[in-house]
Amino acid sequence: MNGNQARILALARGERLPREELARLIATRSPEDCETAASLARETALREFGRKVYFRGLIEFTNYCRNDCLYCGIRRSNRAALRYRLSEEEILLCCRWGHEQGLRTFVLQGGEDPYFTDERVVSIVRAVKAAYPDCAVTLSIGEKPYESYARFREAGADRYLLRHETASPAHYGKLHPPEMSFENRVRCLHDLIALGFQTGCGMMVGAPFQTPENLAEDLLFMQDLKPQMIGMGPFLPHKDTPFRDEPAGTAEDTLFLLSIVRLMHPRVLLPATTALGTLLPGGRERGILAGANVVMPNISPDEARARYQLYNNKLGTAGAAADNLAALRESIRAIGYEPDPGRGDYRWEDKQ
Numbered sequence: 001m002n003g004n005q006a007r008i009l010a011l012a013r014g015e016r017l018p019r020e021e022l023a024r025l026i027a028t029r030s031p032e033d034c035e036t037a038a039s040l041a042r043e044t045a046l047r048e049f050g051r052k053v054y055f056r057g058l059i060e061f062t063n064y065c066r067n068d069c070l071y072c073g074i075r076r077s078n079r080a081a082l083r084y085r086l087s088e089e090e091i092l093l094c095c096r097w098g099h100e101q102g103l104r105t106f107v108l109q110g111g112e113d114p115y116f117t118d119e120r121v122v123s124i125v126r127a128v129k130a131a132y133p134d135c136a137v138t139l140s141i142g143e144k145p146y147e148s149y150a151r152f153r154e155a156g157a158d159r160y161l162l163r164h165e166t167a168s169p170a171h172y173g174k175l176h177p178p179e180m181s182f183e184n185r186v187r188c189l190h191d192l193i194a195l196g197f198q199t200g201c202g203m204m205v206g207a208p209f210q211t212p213e214n215l216a217e218d219l220l221f222m223q224d225l226k227p228q229m230i231g232m233g234p235f236l237p238h239k240d241t242p243f244r245d246e247p248a249g250t251a252e253d254t255l256f257l258l259s260i261v262r263l264m265h266p267r268v269l270l271p272a273t274t275a276l277g278t279l280l281p282g283g284r285e286r287g288i289l290a291g292a293n294v295v296m297p298n299i300s301p302d303e304a305r306a307r308y309q310l311y312n313n314k315l316g317t318a319g320a321a322a323d324n325l326a327a328l329r330e331s332i333r334a335i336g337y338e339p340d341p342g343r344g345d346y347r348w349e350d351k352q
């Protein structure tokens with residue numbers, strides 16, 4: 001047995017590998033290693049979740065952003081972005097439609113838009129929870145002070161997604177403007193966990209300047225943080241950003257990392273991302289077969305979906321939301337899995 005097969009089996013047994021071993025595994029993995037990891041990861045997901053894939057309704061409610069992340073299409077310096085915001089009423093209409101479709105988690109995602117003050121966010125969360133008490137609300141609206149997160153939690157928000165982006169402070173500095181810091185990012189994640197949010201972190205695979213050592217650090221960071229969710233997709237360049245000419249991450253790397261993450265976090269909620277589906281036809285389905293167990297169909301209004309471009313050629317921006325959702329359900333069934341309409345909460349009770 002070669003070193004990588006042994007490393008993958010060690011991860012599947014729950015062992016912690018040192019950074020150099022993880023970096024070596026990532027740097028030297030063969031197609032056969034990918035297959036081994038995928039089949040073990042798929043078995044792990046089947047054991048923990050059965051043949052279920054959780055569906056989360058994603059509502060992108062604003063693409064205004066005060067931040068200037070170098071990779072992101074809605075960064076404030078992108079003058080070409082057509083900006084929009086949804087009103088509370090429009091957000092509730094998305095939820096109404098999603099609820100009729102059977103969705104029981106709404107992910108409210110947006111840029112860091114100063115228009116959406118804590119008061120406005122609290123009002124939206126309260127309104128969604130009052131109208132749909134059987135649903136989970138996930139926020140994904142970036143870095144805030146502890147007090148703001150506490151108010152969102154008090155208003156009833158259940159979950160929060162904030163990708164850490166990279167666990168290397170030096171790499172973080174190459175992807176973000178000087179006013180942002182890895183330290184504050186991590187502070188946010190610890191605050192969210194302390195407040196009892198089901199919390200998600202994650203990173204892009206193939207981000208500019210990323211090395212196998214960086215990814216190994218990401219894996220160790222996540223092993224220590226123990227998030228309930230991990231969002232991980234390929235980097236895809238956007239034409240109106242400084243990274244327009246950088247190569248995209250690869251589907252193979254992304255699928256391999258998904259499998260490794262599943263082995264290291266048997267119960268984590270792990271989306272097969274839209275970015276993966278954009279990079280590779282059938283990419284989300286491949287993600288499920290490599291150990292992912294969540295998809296996040298976009299239920300934003302049609303006009304909004306076209307404008308929320310973190311990267312170019314985003315999947316699901318054309319066509320009606322209803323058709324996209326139906327097609328995704330069908331393609332999940334076609335690989336032998338069942339779309340799960342439930343809230344799909346993280347199983348705290350038997351956390352290892």
Ligand code: 5AD
Pocket residue numbers: 071072073162163165203204233234235236237238275310311
């Ligand atoms: N390619 C892929 N993912 C991106 N994100 C932002 N820009 C891009 C891009 N160009 C991801 C970031 C962010 C999440 C909302 O989307 O990781 O946290």
